[in-house]
Amino acid sequence: MVALVLTTVASWGIYALLGIGIVLVYRTSRVLNIASGEMAIFIGYVAATSIQYGLPFPVAVLFSMGAATVLGFVIFWFAIRGVMGEPPHVGLMITVGIAVILNGLMIVLFGGGMIAIPAGLPAFTTIGQVQLPTPDVVATIGAWFSIAVIAVIYRLTNLGLQMRAVAERVTLSAQRGLNVDRTVALSWIVGLLAAGLAGVLHGERSFVALSASAIGISALISCLIGGMDSLKGVVIAALIVAAAETLTARYIDPRYVLIAPVAILLVILIVRPWGLFGTVEEIRRV
């Protein structure tokens, strides 16, 4: 029972982390990032491969975060910068393209097979009377610590303040002297770091593989349920998704894992199309 809860909390953390990446990027650049799963697993592959080359787990994680930073900047600079301010479907299609490219790169660079990311720790951790699977413990701690760090950055630092300003009014931010491109670039980098870490932690729990980019779909569903522009919403919605998946796998049939969250999403979209915590987009005078 405790293990089941832990599994849920670990998945919850990973989806929430990935979802926060999607929401951050959506808020500042109004681009719905379909490719977050691919980005996560790509960075996961970087970590897995560097462990295969003999790097210890912590160093491999740091190295993969470096890769995530570079990837975030490159994606913003070459793909997103030019379409900011365009209608939303343009950015959406670009991220579909990015997903395809990353998929190809994962096959070319890493072979696209199943690779584990071993943390090099014993299989079980004993806390008091209970034995817990270490990978889940690591994933839980890693994900929730990162979420806390991002929340602190977003709420308490100048960068977070500027991101929130750009998220609300791009024009006014620039009029106040904010370099909007720089702020959006940084939000993409933070988004990629969050996605990358989620990918690494997912790989640490099970393995990275091309099919593992389905975590992006779970995260996207969390964002849609929570409301695309609400960090709080995505964290709460990720719990709903993770719990639905875990319970379905355990009590119904593991093959239906992806159906449960989608069913919840459908209900939410009918009742509250803007999500549980999202704001209704106002209709602007043109």
Place this chain on the structure above:
Amino acid sequence: MTALLEVEGLEVVYGHVIRAIQGISFSVGEGKIVGLVGLNGAGKTTTVRAISGFLPTENVRITDGRIRFAGQSIARLRPYQAARLGIAFVPERDKVFDTLTVRENLEVALTATTLRGDEPGRCRRYRSIKDILDLFEALARRADQLSVFLSGGERQMLAIGACLLTAPRLLIVDEASLGLAPIMRRQVLDMLAQLNREFGLTVLIVDQDVGGVLSIADHGYILENGRVVFAGSREHLLQHGDVKEFYLGQKEDRERGYRDVKQYRRVRRWH
């Protein structure tokens, strides 16, 4: 008089078709208050958006003319670069961040602009959030509330306060009095006049309220259909018969008939 801002022969075209601005020239002297006034659609907002670097992003092109700020051409600057040169802009709408608190609104302005060295001519009287909250008591009471709950006058104060924190050299206020009660309108204008008097802040006011603006401006330019139709010092404009009749609503001694007004409009449009 040294001109801080010089606009020469500015021409702006919307979507390749509409010439919204048809060769406007004006200048704003250092330490002066200048009013750019006219009716709806005269081209006031387009002119100031050209100055603050916003037109190229909106399917609008500057097809001719020069804009110089402190001797430097700024027509090709990006908006944030114009802001960092010391051009602070209070837009007509969307002037504060609704989802941020009053304090955070001011913080954005404070963190966005970093002054390098000792740039001359910039108004550095207001350096901290406390300075602004001391200046506007109404804001101090609501410092930790979301700005969405502010009244129209408080939003105007917050927007001007945020601009003051960027150490402006030129403060451009678009529609200083839009949607404000007459008494608030007076307060905003008086405050701008006070900032100008006490700290030598150069102000460019863009407004429809010709009388209000001319009560504090040193110079005025009246726009119609994308052209400057009257220009001159406050005294000159206030004495001018046409300005009195068509913008200030004061009747001349001799009654003008409908035909005269129509003729006047025609002359103005094509002159």
